[in-house]
Each structure stands twice: as C-alpha cells, then as structure tokens.
Amino acid sequence: MVDERESLIHLQTEVWDSIDNLCTSLKPEEWDISTDCPGWSVKDCISHLIGIEHRLLGRPVPDHVPKNTKHVNNDLGLRNEI
Incomplete structure (x- = not known):
C-alpha cells in the first residue's frame, strides 16, 4: 500500500504537470x-x-512594488500582489 506521503507527492506532481x-x-x-x-x-x-x-522553499520575497493596487483591500491582499 502506498503511504500517505507518497500519495501526496504523486498528487502534487499531477497538479504541477497540469499547470505545466x-x-x-x-x-x-x-x-x-x-x-x-x-x-x-x-x-x-x-x-x-x-x-x-x-x-x-525559504527563498526571499522579491523586491517589488506593485503598480496597480486599486483592487487591494488590505495588507494580506497587498502581500499577495508581490
């Protein structure tokens, strides 16, 4: 039987393959x-x-300032723009 970790890895691979x-x-x-x-x-x-x-993966957040933020309503929304 495939353990849960292997199953999750398989599912994640399927997701990334579909996005690709x-x-x-x-x-x-x-x-x-x-x-x-x-x-x-x-x-x-x-x-x-x-x-x-x-x-x-622990990589740093890019140094980026979003240009069009009229649709942003809060700090979380602003962080999502980066």
Missing part, C-alpha cells in the same frame, strides 16, 4: 487575459503560484 500543460498551451496574448480575480491576469495568477512555492 496549461502554461505551455497558452498563446502569448493569452497570458494577459483577465481572470475572475480582480486586477489579475493569467500571468499574475501563475506568478502567484510560483511565488508561493518559492516562499515555501
């Missing part, structure tokens, strides 16, 4: 399409996922 398949299928202009997340494009959402993974 989605990203490689996008045409250049599709990266700029707006999403249901206010103020976020497809590129912003994918960048957010990558940023989360970098932070989980």
Whole structure:
C-alpha cells in the first residue's frame, strides 16, 4: 500500500504537470487575459503560484512594488500582489 506521503507527492506532481500543460498551451496574448480575480491576469495568477512555492522553499520575497493596487483591500491582499 502506498503511504500517505507518497500519495501526496504523486498528487502534487499531477497538479504541477497540469499547470505545466496549461502554461505551455497558452498563446502569448493569452497570458494577459483577465481572470475572475480582480486586477489579475493569467500571468499574475501563475506568478502567484510560483511565488508561493518559492516562499515555501525559504527563498526571499522579491523586491517589488506593485503598480496597480486599486483592487487591494488590505495588507494580506497587498502581500499577495508581490
């Protein structure tokens, strides 16, 4: 029987493979399409996922000041923009 850790690793691999398949299928202009997340494009959402993974690995938060933050309502929302 596969233990829980191996099962989770397998599921995580499936998730990243599906994200990779989605990203490689996008045409250049599709990266700029707006999403249901206010103020976020497809590129912003994918960048957010990558940023989360970098932070989980202990990598430093990039030195970045978001330009358009009209849709941000609180400090957590602002941190999500970085």
